[in-house]
Amino acid sequence: MTLPTLGVVIVTFNAADVVLDCLESLLAADGVRLDIVVVDNASNDTTIADLRDWAAGTRPYTVPDTMPFALGVAPKPVPLQVSGPRGPQNSGHHLTLIETGLNGGFAAGVNRGLAELAARPGIDRFWILNPDSAVPPATPRAFATCAAGDFSLLGGRVLYYDKPGMIQIDGGTINRNTGVTGNISLFRKHAETAAPSVADMDFITGASMVASRTFYNAAGPMPEEYFLYYEEVDWAQRCKSKPLAYCPEAIIYHRAGASIGSPTQDRLASPFSIYFKHRARLMFMRRYFPARLPIALVYSLAKAAQLALRGHRREAVTLLLASFNLPPPAHVRAKLSEDAARRAFAKHRVKI
Structure with a gap:
């Protein structure tokens, strides 16, 4: 056969x-x-x-x-x-x-x-x-x-490795005003x-x-x-x-975020993850929904304020830098080699 x-x-x-x-x-x-x-x-x-x-x-x-x-x-x-x-x-x-x-x-x-x-x-x-x-x-x-x-x-279906009865994602959704993605069935019981x-x-x-x-x-x-x-x-x-x-x-x-620090139910996203995710979100909005870009930027401001009020000021600053296509903070940049940084930022007019 x-x-x-x-x-x-x-x-x-x-x-x-x-x-x-x-x-x-x-x-x-x-x-x-x-x-x-x-x-x-x-x-x-x-x-x-x-x-x-x-x-x-x-x-x-x-x-x-x-x-x-x-x-x-x-x-x-x-x-x-x-x-x-x-x-x-x-x-x-x-x-x-x-x-x-x-x-x-x-x-x-x-x-x-x-x-x-x-x-x-x-x-x-x-x-x-x-x-x-x-x-x-x-x-x-x-x-x-x-x-x-x-x-x-x-x-x-993607289940959490450390919580095998819990769903991480069944498929993704996009908010066309903010660019924020969502996980269908997130945290539901498999x-x-x-x-x-x-x-x-x-x-x-x-x-x-x-x-x-x-x-x-x-x-x-x-x-x-x-x-x-x-x-x-x-x-x-x-x-x-x-x-x-x-x-x-x-x-x-x-295992969800094992390599780059993506968020989990029990953990805030790492600054590295925050920078590239929100930079990518705004890039996506500029490409597909440019008329709604102001709404997406307002979301960034509100999310950064929320993080700052919770005591996560470094993460809040990182989010704003990413959203406005500004260079990453030193602690994010340090995680990339020179070659990787050139690839990551060459097309976005970001000075490294």
Whole structure:
């Protein structure tokens, strides 16, 4: 029996503490062949060394006690190749590592992986997956076989890794006055929440998003100018001729903000996250809803005031700098290399 094939793109940056959990869970997938491409955006931790040692079998892997589902350990070694046509493989899944040598942002890494997969025949669906995710064995086949019609982007349910009964997102919405995005089903109980209506969705989260080849060919690569955040929101605006879709059986567990400090139910967003998210929000509004930009800026002022009144003055200042396309504060800028900063700000007239 010929198994369905699903391409997978995972972009890593300093993901040594999470990426092996993600890859082990993918290798446990049933009833599907996965063509996995890991694109590393110049990690300066042990991500690359750990991945190579893990694949070679010289770095033992132990399933963490916190894993939300039963998971075995894949036999090693796992063949690991560089960019190019598929090489020989010992199992149904295939793993490629691409080292970009530059942190060009999330979308730049995704696009490198998409281009790699698009050059390989027989792959009609490309799954963009965060490295801080864990994937139940049935989810990849669900994404590969979901009868979604002629869709553009396909999503599923994202649950919190540390609270596996709680939903992080079922799909995204956009406030067209402020640019603020929302998570459908946020904080609801998984067992008690029905699948959402696709009609309510404006985009699919970039943490777990499947693009069809027809959409990719028509819409082109993911926009890279945002650097972080809103890339998938913008991309979804290009799919007017093809609908979004949802696969109820496709579930992942997500550690939410593990790499860049995105907010969670129990934690305020980091200044780094705040800067790039609000900068991206205003970029999105300038592109798609320019007449409502004053409303979006009023929202920024109100949100900054709220943060300041709660004692988060550094975060409030960061939000305002981002909203008015001003250079980031030193503590945010310090987290980027010189090359990454040039990529992040080159198109926005921001002096670094």
